[in-house]
Amino acid sequence: MSPDLPLTRDLLLIGGGHAHALVLRRWGMDPLPGVRVTVVNPGPTAPYSGMLPGHVAGHYTRDELDIDLVRLARFAGAALIDGEVTGIDPEARTVTIPGRGPLAYDVASLDVGIHAEMPDLPGFAEHAVGAKPLGRFAEAWRGFLARAASGACPPQVAVLGGGVAGAELSLAMAHAMREAGLVPEVTVIEAGPGLSGVGAPASRHLRAAMDRYGVRLLRGARAQRVHADRVSLEEGAAVPAAFVTGAAGARPHPWLAAAPLPLEDGFVRVDSRLRVEGRDGLFAVGDCAHMTHAPRPKAGVYAVRQAPVLHDNLRAALRGMGGLRPYTPQAGYLKLISLGAKEAVAEKAGVTLAGPWLWRQKDRIDRAFMSKLIDLPRMAPPDFPRETARGVREMGQPLCTGCGSKVASDALGAALTRLPAPVRGDVLSGPGDDAAVLAHGTGAQVLTTDHLRAVCADPVLFARIATVHALGDVWAMGAAPQAALASVVLPRMSEALQARSLDQMLGAVAEMLAAEGCDLVGGHSTMGAETMLGLTLTGLSETPILHRGARLGDALILTRPLGTGTVLVAEMAGRARGADVLDMLHAMARPQGDAARLLASAHTMTDVTGFGLAGHLTRLLGPGLGARLSAAALPVYPGALEAMAAGHRSTIHASNARAAPVAGAAGPLLDLLHDPQTAGGLLAAVPEWEAEGLVAQLRDLGHAAARIGSVVERLGLILV
Known part of the structure; x- marks a missing residue:
């Protein structure tokens, strides 16, 4: 979509059912300019019902059963919210999702399926x-x-x-x-x-x-x-x-059965255009819908056939035009029922057949459906101009999100060396540490700023990650967060969408800061080419923890895994496993204030961000000191080693490797030491005798912490 065209309408897909998955695929091939698409689903995947018996029998793995909604959303340019809608207000056009404020829409569709729970049966x-x-x-x-x-x-x-x-x-x-x-x-x-x-x-x-x-x-x-x-x-x-x-029948989800919508035994009544009766901007498909014009049993085959009609009618509603297409369900359908082993019975129009060949036919049909949602079309990248300056094509890799888009370490370091020294007596440090240190009464105040390009399209999850990322500099200095200013950049959009975006993002920031005893006191907003969020923070400390404080023999502790940069690059390319991506994003959004307070006695500490573990570790070491890292001890996010081995590297990876070389066997694990991290872990040098107890306490708090090595009497870093 051209960045010059503003966003003016919100399309909300509630549920990751079969029809919505097919709509996302179509949308990715031909998006409607001006529309912001959001999918809400509990989890990163949606199981395909046709393959469930085969999965239970052991014929298919869980990955083969699941539709990867993270990958589909990326392909469609949509945001995926990991959550479950528990209420809808069709008058206000909002939905309720626990853990966040109301989510507004202009046009929405329901495809949440059914359940077979039996709440009235005791036990x-x-x-x-x-x-x-x-x-x-x-x-x-x-x-x-x-x-x-x-x-x-x-x-x-x-x-x-x-x-x-x-x-x-x-x-x-x-x-x-x-x-x-x-x-x-x-x-x-x-x-x-x-x-x-x-x-x-x-x-x-x-x-x-x-x-x-x-x-x-x-x-x-x-x-x-x-x-x-x-x-x-x-x-x-x-x-x-x-x-x-x-498995005794289909039941509507309780929240939907209680919704202020036209219902038939708890299922949403829709007309021949798949619109909810009396609601022009609301549609429903799949098992959660009751087709008043042509009632049918609950079966996935109808959702698959509904998808093209739903896609076209959503576009028409978003354009504000009439001419919605009618949906006419088939009179009957082929039932292919597995018989345990790889054989099946088929029934249609009064004819019944059975045998292994029918299971093979069912397998072909099911795999063909899934292949549409796995083997997504490779959209051609924009053509380069016929003539370019030297080096343009070599830098043609798409710009990374998060810290992968930082300025290279060499360029930044050179610029910082040319800055003048502080002239005020109450400015106690210049550039180079995690935060500036200012005199404040009998103690000190730390001051830092940081901002990110959006690492995901969910504005609330992104805001939480950006807040954790910015707070990392304050925590690493051993300071208590005090106050914050927010800087928000939104892509060009209507005032209504601006209000929705700011409400979600700033609400999430304020909530995260308040939990750390920090106030959001103001900031700045503007529109630009893409979504960005930055925070300027102050914190208070009696004795800030500074760089270069590591001592010979210290143990090195890292509070969370490595690999955010390479996984995010793989996700941008549609080559990451959605469950790995979403699990990692949730981990990145977890605050580390409790970990920082536990590590307050560290000799030195930093947060691992854009310059990778090796680059940030180098800044902790004093003259004549190096570090010996244990390959077996390094925590790594699931999917990170595979992504790195496949060549998914951030745009500043090479610069990081040049700035902080590591001796050791080459391979993806060594490469991860240079991977730029977003909302990365705290890296602390602590006395050897404290390390085991600190790691145990950190893990008790829920952090994936590990002792990753020691400070040694030799220059440089080595991975063994």
């Missing part, structure tokens, strides 16, 4: 899990299978509900337990007279497969209570079970 919440949401079920199943395989619990499973989902899952679970060397005991508890959801021929195939696996079907049975080791039935009997799942 279900404590001892069972619904087959939907799929992600929670898949995680619970993996945990149970591991416990059963280790002998920690018996291989006993109860499935509440004898529809297609219950029968298919029972066979998948029985197959997986057999493959693990177990003798499974699986019972399907069905209140009706038999299996439901399929015709008699398909039902016979399912029953035959259940017989082969020893799956028991209890007909006309109703669960009364779920216990830790059994399910009590109304008839007085009990079914032994160490794992209980509910």
Whole structure:
């Protein structure tokens, strides 16, 4: 999208269901200028329902099951908010997400799916899990299978509900337990007279497969209570079970069933254009929607077919134009039901077939769907001008986010050496430490400033990371944060979007600062080419912790892992695993004030940011001292070594390596020592005898801290 075009409308996609995933793919190939897209989903992935039985049976890994929403959002130029909507105000056009303020929209779509929890069944919440949401079920199943395989619990499973989902899952679970060397005991508890959801021929195939696996079907049975080791039935009997799942029908999410929207049994009523009745700017698709013009059972095939119509109608609504397309669902669809092993039964239009070849057909269909969302089209980069100055093409790598976009260490260092020395007596230090030191009563005040290009499109998460990053300089000086000024740059956008953005970002900054006893007292805002956030901070300390204070024999402690630069570069290129990226961003947003207070007795300390671990460590060492680092002890973010090995390096990586060379075997771990960090860990030199206890206390506080090496009597750094 051209930076000259302002943003004027907010599109909010609530949920990462199949239809929304396909809309994001289409949007990435042809975005509508002027629209800011946000996706809200609990977690970085959305499981594909068609492959869940195969995953349970062991035919697919969890990664093969999951749609990577982080990667899709990057492709679409969208923000991904890791959270769950718990309320909607269609009049104000806002949604509620726990942990942040109201999120406003101009046009929104609901695709949150359904659940199979049974809150009215005593004991279900404590001892069972619904087959939907799929992600929670898949995680619970993996945990149970591991416990059963280790002998920690018996291989006993109860499935509440004898529809297609219950029968298919029972066979998948029985197959997986057999493959693990177990003798499974699986019972399907069905209140009706038999299996439901399929015709008699398909039902016979399912029953035959259940017989082969020893799956028991209890007909006309109703669960009364779920216990830790059994399910009590109304008839007085009990079914032994160490794992209980509910697959008895589709239920709307409680918040949606209570929403001020037109509902049908808790599902949102939509018209033939997929609009929520009476709400021009609100749409709903997938299992959470009830199509008033053509009611259909809850099945993912309808969501997939809805996606193109939803995409076009969202664009029309955002343009403020009429002419919405109608959606006409297919009269019937092909049911392909797995039978545990790699075979399936198919049913459509009264015809039923079964065999391994049908499982292969199902596998091809499912993998083809997922490949659309994994193998995203490579969008051609803008062409270089025909003629350029020398060096332009060599610097053609996209500018990194976060600290990867800093000015090179050599250039900055040279400029700082030419600055004049302080002339005021109450200015106790010049450039070179983490913060300037000013005389303040009997103690000192520290002063620092820092700013970042957006490391993610979620304005609240970015604001939290930027705040932690800026506070790092104050914490590293052993100071208590005092006051802050914020500097915000927003891309060109309408006044309404400006207000929304500032409210989210400044609210997050103020909240983070207040938790550290610091006040946000003012700042400056402007519009520019992209989103940026900076903070100027003061802090108070009796005796600031300065650089060059490391002593021979000191232990080196790092409070969080390395790798933010390379993972962010890989994410920009669409080559990082979304779960790794989101986990890392949440870790970056975690404050380190408690860690800094615990390390207050350090001989010297700094925060690891743009110049990498090696560059910042070099600044802590006094004359004649070096450092010996342990490769085995270095904490690393998941995905960082793989990203570095694949060549994903920040734009200042080479400059960092030149400024602070490290001896040791070449490889991605050594390269990580030069990786620029954003909101990186605190690096402290502490007395040897304190190190073990400090690391243990830091870990108790929730920090991924480690002792990474020692200060030695030799020049330079070495990795062993």
